[in-house]
Amino acid sequence: MVAVAVVAAVLIADYQGGHNPAVPAVNEVALQAPADPGPDPFTPSVETRGASALAPAPVAPTAQRPGGASPGSGSPALFHSVEGGSAGLYAGTMGKPSCDTERLIGMVSTGDTGRAWASAAGIAQAEIPRYLRSLTSAYLRVDTRVTNHNHKSGGVVDYQSALQAGTAVLVDDQGVPRVRCSCGNPLKPPLLVTKAKYTGTAWAGFQPTALIMVAPPPQPVTQIILVDIETGGWFSRLIGRAETMDQHVEPPTGPLAPGIPPPSPWQPSTPSGSATGSEPAAQS
Template sequence: MGLAAGVAVLAAVVGLVLSSVLGASPHKEVLLQSAASTGPDPFTPSAGQAATATPSPAATMPSPTANGIRGVPGSTAGLYGGSMHTSSCDVGRLVRFLTANRDKERAWAGVEGIDAAAVPSYIHSLTPVLLRADTRVTNHGYRNGAATSFQSVLQAGTAVLVDDRGLPRVRCACGNPLTPPALVANPRYTGQAWPSYQPSNLVVVTAAPRPMVTIIVVNIQDGSWFERFVGDKGGQDKPVPPPTNQPSGSPSPSPSASASSSASSSPPPPPSTATTSPSSGPSTPTTPVTSPPASSPPPP
């Protein structure tokens, strides 16, 4: 065998080894996480508060982009749900646990890009809500003294804390910090899908164009609407009329929705203003999940 041929063979072997060890992309695998599950490598014990009703889907959803991913601004009215005057997340419990575990507090702060000393004030600046759509995020756990990172889909109904741009920043069931997802072509979804799960119905929350003062939320108890001040835990919630920019003829959200009605075989037509339509239902074993079309980050 000549020198050139030998080098080519060696390069091919090295490439195969690296591919098997590193994988084609660190973001290819996306874990499906039901609303109540703790998930891998939790930072804290659960701080989620039990919901007394299932978040209902919005009347319509934005149509998918060419790669099948829906980008929804964090300021979209009805993107999130909740109960008036009730927090879906025990913020005090999160703060107490992290400040009592300094190694975790430092790792947690590093993910969010803040100083460890700022963790309590940062968490208190966030707003508790419930997702109303199955949502792609980058989830960060804690293992062996350091933060981990993995791609995940959070089921509609998951309790999260969002910032003043409407971006999910904390998953309450595990205390894990969240950041925007890393979108790659042909991801492989793992874990157990819930009955209403549809890869084509996933949304990615994009930052609101400017900081918000209030978030317009759907009441999961009766389908009414209310506004929650950013950083408030429900004490100042005020009823508001349904947004006037809802698509013509769209019904108000109902207080609950069955898995059979929320899982549709094809997405509804695009509305004039972006809203979201979640899927809800308990996490149960289903057939293997197939990956959606190639994905790339939505435009800001």
């Protein structure tokens, strides 16, 4: 599969200040490392095991000024995307889920939390258990842009987020991340912003131009091809199964999709600043 550049909606982000601190400004993109649950998460972590891309150390945030549309131009921009079925987009451990789905179901299915969670996910509250069991656990291998959510006093606020490689997620049958396991938050595709202000602590190697969004492939996928975080080898994981069903596969033939790094082992871990610039232009 190949990466494609798709036109995304543009939010005009001439933020004037004075907003409620609990509500992110329209042009803010929160930088979130794998163990960072973010503000007002829905749940404690439901990761079964953490992972990080060789445990990069945080670095002081720096101003980013990538090419493409100039900051504040308000002109339509393009966003680099990778199809959800692309080999190597995700990682995992053979036979071991990265998230405890049943535990998550027990925490977000009922009461006010359940109503808020369902609203954020765009489903009926009664569908939460079935929906979560239809998702498949994995780790991101590329820094990824999403729309995240926080939950406070029964309300839900969506905000833009950049998730670092190594983040545990649940993905749907199109290979698109739908839940973040360190916080239980529903995820949706990102909204592109101009004059983006990246908030939080930037990790080593962070570059706005390297961020991707995961786009649905033309057809749903029945399996995803993952990199084993312990060996750097390859295996397949069936999508939409309550149990984890994996098997070894041969390395993919041909090049990986642009933006996906070569396979390598990762460091397992115990679950548990700001930068500015425009969103990246299209990558070719």
